Amino acid sequence: MTPRRFFSIVFAAALLALLPVLALAAPLTQVTWLGQSAYKIVTPGGRILFIDPWIDNPKNPKGAETLAAIDKADLILLTHGHGDHIGNTVEIAKKTGAQLVATFDLGKAMVQYGGFPEKQFGFATTGYFGGHIALLDGEVKVAFIPAVHGSGLEAAEGAAVPVKSLQYGGQPGGFVISVKNGPAIYHTGDTDLFGDMALVKDFGPIDLMLVCIGDKFTMGPKRAAQAVKLTGARVAVPMHYGTFPVLTGTPGEFAEETKKASPGTTVKILQVGETLTLPLAHAMKPPRGAGR
Template identity: 60%
Template structure:
C-alpha cells in the first residue's frame, strides 16, 4: 500500500510539474481574401473581412458569430476587401488597422465609426506598429494594384494598396499579400514569413505561376492560396498553383484550405 501511495504521489508531482499545453493560434479562411486570426491568448483579428462573399455558403452564420473582434485589418479600399468591415466594427467595437488615407476614407465614405481609429493603428510601408499590448505587430508591405474606393458618388482615393506582415506572439508570422502582382522586393521578406496567404486568381492579381515564383522568393513554411474561384473571371486554380510550385520543388509548402476551415498553428 505504501508503495502504491508513493507511486501515486510521484505521478501527481510529475503531472503538476509538466508544462501546460501551449495554446495555438488559429487561422480561418472565409473565402476570397477574408481571414480570421485568433491569437494564443484569444484576441481576434480579421483581415479583409468580406465574409459575405459568394464562395461562403455560411456567410450569415459566420457574420453573426463575429461578436468579439479586436482588430480589423484592411489591405486596400476595394469593395471585395472592405466587405463587411463596417457592420462588424459597429457590432464589435473593433479598431481599424490600415494606412492613414484608407482609415480616413472609411470614415468619410463608408460610415466606419471614427472613434475606432487612431494613430496607434495606422502606419505606412516599411513601418511596423505594435498592437494589443505587444501581442501583435504589423508591418505594412507594398503591393502592385489599384487604390480606388467606390462610393455612391463615384470612385474616390482610398489610399495606396498594400499587404500586411502580421507577427503574433507565440504564433506565426503571417504575410497577407492583399491584391498584388509579383514584384522583386518580395524577396526582402525571405526568412520573415511562416504563413503566406497569397492571391492566385489572375486577371486582377498575379496568377498561379507568378504566385509560385513569389513563394520561391520568400520561402515561407506554408503557402495558402486565396482570391481565386470567387467569380468566373478569377481563373487561377489551386491545382495550377500546386503544379507551378512543383517546378521549384516547393509543392509541399502549399496548404489548400476549404472555405470555413481553420488552420491551427503551434
C-alpha cells in the same frame, strides 16, 4: 549514485518525455479562411483579428450565418479599398468596437467615405509601407507591405459625395502579422509579383503566406508561386480565386507551380470555413536594422 542524483535524472527524463505533450497543450494560433481574401485569426491569447472581411461573399455558403454570429473582434486589417476586401468591415466594427488597421490614407477614406466609426481608427493603428506597429499590448506586430494593384474606394450611403463614386483610397498593400510566441503571417492583399517580395522576410521568417492566385486582377498561379519562392514561406495558402468565373487561377495549378518554384514550401489548400492551426514558431523580432 546518490538518491538525489538518481531522482534528478529521473525527473529530467520525465520532463523530456512530456515536452511534446506540453507543446501540443500550449495555446496555438488559428487562421480561418472565410472566402476570397477574408481571414479570421485568433491569437494564443484569444485576441481576434479579421483581414479583408468580406464574410458574405459568394464562396462562403454560410456567410450570412457567420457574419451574424460575430460578436467579438479586436482588430480589422484592410489591405486596400476595393469592395471585395472592405466587405463587411463597417458592420463588424459597429458590432464589436474593433479598431481599424490600415494605411493613413485608406483609414481616413474609410471614415470619410466608407462609414467606418471615426473613433475606431486613429494614430495607434495606422502606419505606412516599411513601418511596423505593436498592437494589443504587444501580442501582435504588424508590418505594412506594398502591393502592385489599385485602391479606389466606392463611397457608401451617407457620405458627402455620390453613392458609389470612386474616391481616393491610398496605395494598396499587404501585411506581415507577427504573433508573439507564434507565427509570422504574410497576407499579400491583391498584387502582382514584384522583386521586393524577397525583402519581406526582413521582418522575420514567414511561417504562413496567404497569397492571391486568381489571375486577371492579380497574379495568377505561376507568378504567385514565384512570389512564394521570393519570400521563402514555409506554408502557402492560396486565396482570391473562384469567387467569380473570371478568377480562373486554380489552387491545383498553384500547388504544382509551387512544387517546382519553391519545393521547400508546403501548400495547404483550405476549404471555406476551414481552420489552420499553427504551432508556436518564431517569437516576434524587429526588422533587421530596427532600433531596440
